[in-house]
Amino acid sequence: MSENKATEKRIRKSYRILIIIGVIAIVAGIIGLYFGGPSEHSMTPTDIEKEVIKNGLDSRTGFIEDEGMQTVINNCTTCHAAELVTQNRMTKDGWLATIRWMQKSQNLWQLGDNEEIILNYLAKNYAPEETGRRAPLKDIEWYALK
Ligand code: HEC
Structure with a gap:
């Protein structure tokens, strides 16, 4: 009888641990949703x-x-x-x-x-740019290089 109770206690304890882990996971998930910004999937x-x-x-x-x-x-x-x-x-x-x-x-x-x-x-x-090029030079007195 007392051995059964001890087992029951151990089982209850592990359930409690599981529940605590579960709650932490849910809280972490909610925090992540609020502060993690939109994920690509929720865009x-x-x-x-x-x-x-x-x-x-x-x-x-x-x-x-x-x-x-x-x-x-x-x-x-x-x-x-x-x-x-x-x-x-x-x-x-x-x-x-x-x-x-x-x-x-x-x-x-x-x-x-x-x-x-x-x-x-x-x-x-993406048309050719008409501005920005100077006009061709005119009326230049060319001289021969010696
Ligand atoms: C099936 C493949 C393919 C597709 C799709 C394609 N191209 Fe090209 N294109 C090429 C290749 C290959 C070259 C040469 C790349 C190189 O010289 O490195 C090239 C070169 C070019 C060049 C440079 C040409 C030059 O004289 O240097 C331009 C501009 C260009 N592509 C525009 C376009 C545009 C606009 C489209 C969409 C309508 C397009 N390409 C889609 C294959 C492709």
Whole structure:
């Protein structure tokens, strides 16, 4: 009889320990939820959007935020870095020629309706810079070096 009671006591004790551990785990979980900030899983789409666009640039790729950016990201960053695109400045014809060249020699797929979206985006946001170059020199008196 007394041995049974001792066993019962031991079982009760281990239950109590389990309950205490459980309570600690729950409290730690709640603290984590409140102070750990939103985890990626609990982010809403707007949270993700807010984090991605910084100063008008997509923080992951560096693309300028504008209509068509996502289409460009989807089609133009799988083979090479986004920088290869964003470092360039071209006219719409220039961008089209680059796309045709990649389609002919680099296995770029047909872009379908997205082609116009991509071209408009690139021609608008990555156009050649007209300012910043000085005008050609005129009326110069050249002289021969002796
Ligand atoms: C199927 C793969 C692929 C895709 C998709 C792709 N490219 Fe390319 N692209 C290449 C390769 C390969 C090169 C050459 C890379 C190198 O020279 O290192 C290249 C080079 C370039 C260059 C540099 C060209 C030069 O003259 O130096 C530009 C600009 C460019 N790509 C823009 C784009 C744009 C815009 C898109 C989206 C429409 C795109 N790429 C999608 C494969 C691809």
